[in-house]
Amino acid sequence: MEKLSEGDLNIIKCVLDIVNEGENKDFFVKFFSEGTSSKVFLLNNKYIIKQNSEEIIKSELIFCQNNFNPLFQKLIFYDKNYKYIVYEYIEGENLNNFTNIDINILIDTLLNIINSYKITDIDYYGYVYNPKKTWEEFLKDEISDCQPSYNYIKNFNIAYECNILSKFPFEKRIIHGDFGAHNFLIKNNKLTGIIDPETIIGDNIYDILFAICSNPNILKYFNLNDIYKIIKQSEEKIKSLFKIILFSRITRAYHHHVNDLNFYLNYYNTTFNI
DSSP states (O other), rough: OOOHHHHHHHHHHHHHHTTTTOOOOOOOOEEOTOOOOEEEEEEEETTTEEEOOOHHHHHHHHHHHTTOOTTBEEEEETTTTTEEEEEEEEOOOEGGOOOOOHHHHHHHHHHHHTTTBBEEEEEEETTTTBBBOOOHHHHHHTTTTTTHHHHHOOOOOHHHHHHHTTSSSOOOOOEEESSSSSGGGEETTTEEEEEOOOOOEEEEHHHHHHHHHHHHHHHTTHHHHHHHHHHOOOOOOOHHHHHHHHHHHHHHHHHHGGGGGGHHHHHHHHHHOO
């Protein structure tokens, strides 16, 4: 079990004072480590405390201070020096562990969320902590470390796909950026929360395509024509962005979910007639 440092204890004391529980000297802590770059622990089964670098904490704040939905974590407090952030705890397990959620209700809910994202005039694209001048530059950067995907799929051309996408202007929004099953919390087969934004400035349909690709138990319900019907934008645009996100997902599967790799490769090859 991970031990609390002196710094952790000081943070806990500060948080308990803020939520008016400072007089109680007893507290319970549970650490989380899977699937996060932050140091995260649950305090008294009520509060999630996340510690990370200043740029990561600022990035999360931009998302949660501009987008409001009952399914998002409720912000309680953040350190003025951006060393940590505190949210209300949402009970549930991530969607990766479930297969019997109503997929149509899930997709409708996710669509409503992405269509409510805050429109912004921020003058960059991509991750808030690693901004790019254009949307296409961000997408190319996302593919830059996808050598495992290239090993399996020889004819993928990111420049070609980005050239297509450049023909379709969009309203820039503040989007979640890691909008996948691993960050969807489920209880009693219903979506109860969406956690851990990795804030991106970009096209909101990126998030719904990312969500659909994020787990075989979601993706298996949809072919490309189904996705066209869901999003209702240019089919040419959707196809190129979906192709990029799916290509990137193959590398993620190679590194983190190798048992899913063949599913993604077969889906890609079937969808794009390879």
